Amino acid sequence: MGQIHGSNAANHPGLRLKYVVDPRQQAHAGLCSRHSAQAVELETALADPSVRGVLVCSSTDQHLTHALAAVDAGKTVFCEKPIDLDLDKVLAAQSRFRSASFQLGFNRRFDPHFLALKHKLEAGVIGPLESLHLINHDPEAPPAGFIPTSGGLFKDFTIHDLDLARWLLGEEPAQLYTSASCLVDPEIGRLGDVDTARTVIKTGSGRLCVISNTRRSGYGYDQRIEAFGPRGMLAAGNSQLNTVQSMTENGITSAPIQPGFADRYRDGYRAQIDHFAEVVHGRATPSVGYADGVAALILAEACAESVRRGSVVKL
Amino acid sequence: MGQIHGSNAANHPGLRLKYVVDPRQQAHAGLCSRHSAQAVELETALADPSVRGVLVCSSTDQHLTHALAAVDAGKTVFCEKPIDLDLDKVLAAQSRFRSASFQLGFNRRFDPHFLALKHKLEAGVIGPLESLHLINHDPEAPPAGFIPTSGGLFKDFTIHDLDLARWLLGEEPAQLYTSASCLVDPEIGRLGDVDTARTVIKTGSGRLCVISNTRRSGYGYDQRIEAFGPRGMLAAGNSQLNTVQSMTENGITSAPIQPGFADRYRDGYRAQIDHFAEVVHGRATPSVGYADGVAALILAEACAESVRRGSVVKL
Amino acid sequence: MGQIHGSNAANHPGLRLKYVVDPRQQAHAGLCSRHSAQAVELETALADPSVRGVLVCSSTDQHLTHALAAVDAGKTVFCEKPIDLDLDKVLAAQSRFRSASFQLGFNRRFDPHFLALKHKLEAGVIGPLESLHLINHDPEAPPAGFIPTSGGLFKDFTIHDLDLARWLLGEEPAQLYTSASCLVDPEIGRLGDVDTARTVIKTGSGRLCVISNTRRSGYGYDQRIEAFGPRGMLAAGNSQLNTVQSMTENGITSAPIQPGFADRYRDGYRAQIDHFAEVVHGRATPSVGYADGVAALILAEACAESVRRGSVVKL
Amino acid sequence: MGQIHGSNAANHPGLRLKYVVDPRQQAHAGLCSRHSAQAVELETALADPSVRGVLVCSSTDQHLTHALAAVDAGKTVFCEKPIDLDLDKVLAAQSRFRSASFQLGFNRRFDPHFLALKHKLEAGVIGPLESLHLINHDPEAPPAGFIPTSGGLFKDFTIHDLDLARWLLGEEPAQLYTSASCLVDPEIGRLGDVDTARTVIKTGSGRLCVISNTRRSGYGYDQRIEAFGPRGMLAAGNSQLNTVQSMTENGITSAPIQPGFADRYRDGYRAQIDHFAEVVHGRATPSVGYADGVAALILAEACAESVRRGSVVKL
Incomplete structure (x- = not known):
């Protein structure tokens, strides 16, 4: 999913794919080179004030951790579904997300x-x-x-x-x-x-x-x-x-x-990122949160x- | 349904519509005249030894009574669904029907x-x-x-x-x-x-x-x-x-x-009567009984x- | 075509198939017996004043001869297409048909x-x-x-x-x-x-x-x-x-x-005879002549x- | 058509859109900026030895002139249809194109x-x-x-x-x-x-x-x-x-x-440029020339x- 969302973001006229964070170096090399993005650690990406949005496409058990880190760093988050498999964890974290800064990947x-x-x-x-x-x-x-x-x-x-x-x-x-x-x-x-x-x-x-x-x-x-x-x-x-x-x-x-x-769902994935671009730029609130x-x-x-x-x- | 089944039987090369039994005289007049059938009481029709099959298309609460009368008179019966609304009555009567002589109208x-x-x-x-x-x-x-x-x-x-x-x-x-x-x-x-x-x-x-x-x-x-x-x-x-x-x-x-x-279901109604003709003539056992x-x-x-x-x- | 048109006429509520004229005796036996029609010579059929319409379904080279005989006998004619293969013959005969009494079989x-x-x-x-x-x-x-x-x-x-x-x-x-x-x-x-x-x-x-x-x-x-x-x-x-x-x-x-x-064209053949029934009974003029x-x-x-x-x- | 073909070439993994030649400056500004291409005069582009292929998408009356200039400069040419409206001109120029270096835009x-x-x-x-x-x-x-x-x-x-x-x-x-x-x-x-x-x-x-x-x-x-x-x-x-x-x-x-x-024809336009990439790299001869x-x-x-x-x- 990182490949799909990353490419769609990179090709979006209102977004730029600046960083790719992925422990599996091989996997994202193509994504980086095709779109002149940089492979970095999560901390680096989140510390960059020019980064306004984060696409969380990690494995399901990491979604919540990564989404929280991004939100805590003041970023707007797009997160793949499901938020987590554990409902208790999901409910416990809910208050930490403002609705304006979390879009869920129900494509x-x-x-x-x-x-x-x-x-x-x-x-x-x-x-x-x-x-x-x-x-x-x-x-x-x-x-x-x-x-x-x-x-x-x-x-x-x-x-x-x-x-x-x-x-x-x-x-x-x-x-x-x-x-x-x-x-x-x-x-x-x-x-x-x-x-x-x-x-x-x-x-x-x-x-x-x-x-x-x-x-x-x-x-x-x-x-x-x-x-x-x-x-x-x-x-x-x-x-x-x-x-x-x-x-x-x-x-x-x-x-x-x-x-x-x-x-x-090629067109739907693209439209989802189009919507995220609007959300990142403060022109829309997430239609699905x-x-x-x-x-x-x-x-x-x-x-x-x-x-x-x-x-x-x-x- | 009597109109549909009656016409299909009358038009079947292997069947002849001899009698129509219907308390509502007006309703079946056209059926009789179109196909040279006779309007009679049920007893008359069942007493006629040339009658080999009976189509039971009465109101649901009469299906079982009419089907039993016909079977008891030695006729082969086609009966509209449902047999009766009362399962107990249906089960009680089951032993009186041989499978070879009862076709149910699941068209x-x-x-x-x-x-x-x-x-x-x-x-x-x-x-x-x-x-x-x-x-x-x-x-x-x-x-x-x-x-x-x-x-x-x-x-x-x-x-x-x-x-x-x-x-x-x-x-x-x-x-x-x-x-x-x-x-x-x-x-x-x-x-x-x-x-x-x-x-x-x-x-x-x-x-x-x-x-x-x-x-x-x-x-x-x-x-x-x-x-x-x-x-x-x-x-x-x-x-x-x-x-x-x-x-x-x-x-x-x-x-x-x-x-x-x-x-x-025009074609299905016709095929259903085609099958009943085979059943009446002893060339098939009812596929649905x-x-x-x-x-x-x-x-x-x-x-x-x-x-x-x-x-x-x-x- | 004689089988198709003959059956459609016989099954029409406003028509009765009285005669079948066909030199090939075998071919029309079924048609006669199914619909209680009589096999006769053309002269017999045309001489019967109760006959109001004639379906001409002979071989193409006989269409015109039969249609003319029928029209001359005062009948309304339904004629299979084409009228004839010889345009000169067709034009020569045209004046002998009134438009009200000739329907052509463009089904x-x-x-x-x-x-x-x-x-x-x-x-x-x-x-x-x-x-x-x-x-x-x-x-x-x-x-x-x-x-x-x-x-x-x-x-x-x-x-x-x-x-x-x-x-x-x-x-x-x-x-x-x-x-x-x-x-x-x-x-x-x-x-x-x-x-x-x-x-x-x-x-x-x-x-x-x-x-x-x-x-x-x-x-x-x-x-x-x-x-x-x-x-x-x-x-x-x-x-x-x-x-x-x-x-x-x-x-x-x-x-x-x-x-x-x-x-x-099953439905079209039937509708064509429906129209002919209207024409025969003087309730319509042929829509195709x-x-x-x-x-x-x-x-x-x-x-x-x-x-x-x-x-x-x-x- | 320049927009369509230019974008497809720019997005092709085996091609890079280096120059855009267009007298109407406004029209191609977006194309240049989106794909980091340079707006230049035709001579500049053709003089660059790193340019191997040229997409001719000018007005119809310029197709042949531009295609000839490109071929004479040793480039492989993709040319929009028609080559020219004047058959005599087209026939006169035919010998100057080798089949390996001219692909026609019959998409x-x-x-x-x-x-x-x-x-x-x-x-x-x-x-x-x-x-x-x-x-x-x-x-x-x-x-x-x-x-x-x-x-x-x-x-x-x-x-x-x-x-x-x-x-x-x-x-x-x-x-x-x-x-x-x-x-x-x-x-x-x-x-x-x-x-x-x-x-x-x-x-x-x-x-x-x-x-x-x-x-x-x-x-x-x-x-x-x-x-x-x-x-x-x-x-x-x-x-x-x-x-x-x-x-x-x-x-x-x-x-x-x-x-x-x-x-x-979105997919067809893309496939056409895919083919041109193969032609430019000498891995295919034009399937339409x-x-x-x-x-x-x-x-x-x-x-x-x-x-x-x-x-x-x-x-």
């Missing part, structure tokens, strides 16, 4: 397709939202080695959908139920995690939201939203790799959908609890 | 689109089924007056999806959870029913199925299936009323989806119970 | 997809029509034995598009040019015909229309219209055999398009002449 | 959608190509003031399609016919040009190609290819601005197609001649 809110759907929803095309389907299927399961430090399916993966649900429902979940299985890789199950899940959320006013997750789709990175209201349905679909169709006596064949997050990270984390824990207990969790 | 199993999906599933196109989404949204809520005798959303409407789920999953549900609301018409809520629901089913082996229901879509009769396996996804979508697209600077507009069941009706009814009751108790129901 | 004008496009065009969705693309590709070449009596590609096949062009352009062609080849079956070329052609029509006001024809598409019966105006484009596309999509890592596959005319057959035949001859001379033909 | 050959179609064609998905439709509709007519120096519709606009036709047909056109009108803007007609045209090309072996052009579509930048062979059809379609669909009782609405060349420019220009003149004479032009 899907910046995806132009999802934004177009949200604008139509807000424009009343289907009337007030009644129910929502979020489909988030990863193309391939991560290596089993990733599972133990991942936070599990819900904190690592579903958390995006939980944030999208909050963003689109316009109302906090009142209860949720998650049914989950290990169908993709038995090793994931042995490590105590699940790889296939369906979550049903209900808000206080009775709105319903289904989240569909799998760690391995077999057909690409399936990222869809369906929103239902009294006057109709809004759907954001997948893009295909190209527009070519072959028509033969066997049917019509077209290109696969986009295979992974880097391509699928620390409190959103807390809320999504609480929901992710509720999903895990629902699976563990086999029952509905009230929020 | 969606005969829909060519859903059948094509099932064939691809069985052909292994996506590997073994892992999860399933069934979308069944009615275009408009029924009049509130229909609710009290309808059996409620689950026995009246979701029952189709519960049968589809059993048919496609190839395995019985082990537990289910339903989250439901009354968002469409408050009168439905006052009558003790719900109009918007999401059901999550889990089978013994961990397969997951989500059923999405609403009584009023605002955009037509949304009837879709999405099936997921290790190698991909199969989807059966909606048909639109025509193939015309308008492209302007405002975007691309095409025709609405089919508005209701009569058009959407009494036991399927029992199983779906049990699941429909479980949905209602889940909503009532707000918890997961083990099956 | 595409009754196709609901094409009609929906025409309605949108007339509603001004794209502004006044400027140009038009008609795609008419047959799935497979006819047997070479059919070619000598077919009238050639233009009178047999393109004639439908020439009629559609006139119907949609709302203005007569002023000149046309056809470029054609024999790419499908060399035997067709040896018989003096072509199997692949592109025709460009220009009207007096400068509207342009391209007609694309091939005798063998390899992918089904491709029947499309694209209409262009100052504010956009209207397109009528192909229907696929079902709505199922398979998504795998290799891409998205869906069903073939409809393979032939009987399925593709003898003069349209003359005009299309003149254009078909112009296409052939353009190919023969290798140049533009003024009309 | 559509580098579009990933069109390339994917070509690869499927070459892979034999539909068998040997028989016919081709090229749709190239500009969203809005250029200002009338542009017409006199544009070379007219065929040299300015259709020339892209003529190159695509040559590229895809794999065979030179043997004859062509163009039918054209002025339907968009009467001022274009008064200036002696046309704005709506259909061209039919025939190759020696009888392959047919239709090119559809209009200066104003009203619905965006319509850029499509349809290729037909014995076993089916390949089609490259338009992309829409986003994937959102609204479904209501009025139908299904989705986003407009891409509105203009900069977005539609001077001879292709000559051939397309001859065809464009033939289109104009066909319109002028109202007849077929042999090539």
Whole structure:
């Protein structure tokens, strides 16, 4: 993620990538040389008064430490999700961040397709939202080695959908139920995690939201939203790799959908940094902040609890 | 439904519509005259030894009485769903039906689109089924007056999806959870029913199925299936009323989806009667029978119970 | 075609199929028995004063003889296209038909997809029509034995598009040019015909229309219209055999398009007979008549002449 | 175009944008500052031995002068199309360019959608190509003031399609016919040009190609290819601005197609410069060169001649 955000910042007309801080020297050499950035220790970067913003893209267990250091140094912070896997730690640190100086990396809110759907929803095309389907299927399961430090399916993966649900429902979940299985890789199950899940959320006013997750789709990175209201349905679909169709006596064949997050959310990652540039320059407050990270984390824990207990969790 | 099934039978080369039994004389006059059928009392029709099959399309509370009378008279029976709203009555009568002489009206199993999906599933196109989404949204809520005798959303409407789920999953549900609301018409809520629901089913082996229901879509009769396996996804979508697209600077507009069941399942209703003709002539045993009706009814009751108790129901 | 039109007439609530006249006894036996019609000689049928309409579906070289006999007997005539392959004969007979009693079988004008496009065009969705693309590709070449009596590609096949062009352009062609080849079956070329052609029509006001024809598409019966105006484009596309999509890592596959005319134009054939019923009962005058057959035949001859001379033909 | 190509070159890892030569100082200031390039006179740039390649993006009447100057200075040249509007000048200069050092800016050959179609064609998905439709509709007519120096519709606009036709047909056109009108803007007609045209090309072996052009579509930048062979059809379609669909009782609405060349061909412009980088570094010979420019220009003149004479032009 450091590569993606670093490049987007470097290419942004209102930002300059001055430093790259990374213990793995090799990894960021290209980033530095391509954008004339300097590889330094964190202290050096934070001590430089010309540095106004920091992109925290370290490993999840370092997010909070690095974000705190940056904020304490007076910088505006962009932090990758999740803030941390430990809700207690996240809550304990919350008061140290001002909302104006912390942007959380829930990139899907910046995806132009999802934004177009949200604008139509807000424009009343289907009337007030009644129910929502979020489909988030990863193309391939991560290596089993990733599972133990991942936070599990819900904190690592579903958390995006939980944030999208909050963003689109316009109302906090009142209860949720998650049914989950290990169908993709038995090793994931042995490590105590699940790889296939369906979550049903209900808000206080009775709105319903289904989240569909799998760690391995077999057909690409399936990222869809369906929103239902009294006057109709809004759907954001997948893009295909190209527009070519072959028509033969066997049917019509077209290109696969986009295979992974880097391509699928390329524009969203860029728009996210565009927003951060506005935040750094004091022209906007973060549209997605620390409190959103807390809320999504609480929901992710509720999903895990629902699976563990086999029952509905009230929020 | 009597009009639809009666016409399909009359137009079938291997069947002849001899009698129409209907207390509402006006309603079936056209059916009789169009197909040279005779309006008679039930006793007359059942006493005629040339009558080999009976289509039971009476009101739901009469299905079982009429089906039993027909079976006792030695006829082969096609019976509209549900068999009855009362599970005890349905179970009590079960032994009186031989599987060879009772076909239940779960028409969606005969829909060519859903059948094509099932064939691809069985052909292994996506590997073994892992999860399933069934979308069944009615275009408009029924009049509130229909609710009290309808059996409620689950026995009246979701029952189709519960049968589809059993048919496609190839395995019985082990537990289910339903989250439901009354968002469409408050009168439905006052009558003790719900109009918007999401059901999550889990089978013994961990397969997951989500059923999405609403009584009023605002955009037509949304009837879709999405099936997921290790190698991909199969989807059966909606048909639109025509193939015309308008492209302007405002975007691309095409025709609405089919508005209701009569058009959407026209081919399926016909194929269902084609199958009944084979059954009547002893060339096939019913592919969907009494036991399927029992199983779906049990699941429909479980949905209602889940909503009532707000918890997961083990099956 | 006799089977299709005969069945549609028999199933029409306002018509009854009384007689079938066919020298090939075997061919129409089913039609007679299914609809309780009688096989008789032409004279018998025409002498029956209760017969008000006649469907002429004989071989092309008999169309005119039969249509004249029927009209002379005071019947209203539906006649398959083309009226005849010989323009002189067609012109010579023209005065013997009153426009109220002759409907020509240009079925595409009754196709609901094409009609929906025409309605949108007339509603001004794209502004006044400027140009038009008609795609008419047959799935497979006819047997070479059919070619000598077919009238050639233009009178047999393109004639439908020439009629559609006139119907949609709302203005007569002023000149046309056809470029054609024999790419499908060399035997067709040896018989003096072509199997692949592109025709460009220009009207007096400068509207342009391209007609694309091939005798063998390899992918089904491709029947499309694209209409262009100052504010956009209207397109009528192909229907696929079902709505199922398979998504795998290799891409998205869906069903073939409809393979032939009987399925593709099923609704249009029915609507054509619906219109004939109105004509027979004096409630409508034929929307497509003898003069349209003359005009299309003149254009078909112009296409052939353009190919023969290798140049533009003024009309 | 200088902005697009200059930025793509500057962002290419194997190229560096050293100089910008532009009499209109304002226009290129941003390009220089963003990419640390220097604004100089042409002589300075060409005299610098470290400059290996030159992108000629001047006005059409300067292309040839600048390309010659660059080639004479030993540089490798990328030149925007057309080489010049005057075929005689183009032919006279041809011998001064070696094929290894001249790449012509027919960007559509580098579009990933069109390339994917070509690869499927070459892979034999539909068998040997028989016919081709090229749709190239500009969203809005250029200002009338542009017409006199544009070379007219065929040299300015259709020339892209003529190159695509040559590229895809794999065979030179043997004859062509163009039918054209002025339907968009009467001022274009008064200036002696046309704005709506259909061209039919025939190759020696009888392959047919239709090119559809209009200066104003009203619905965006319509850029499509349809290729037909014995076993089916390949089609490259338009992309829409986003994937959102609204479904209501009025139908299904989705986003407009891409509105203009900069977005539609963004990837193709980049790939074109990728190729130029390979050419500059001697790792590739230009896949599209001077001879292709000559051939397309001859065809464009033939289109104009066909319109002028109202007849077929042999090539």
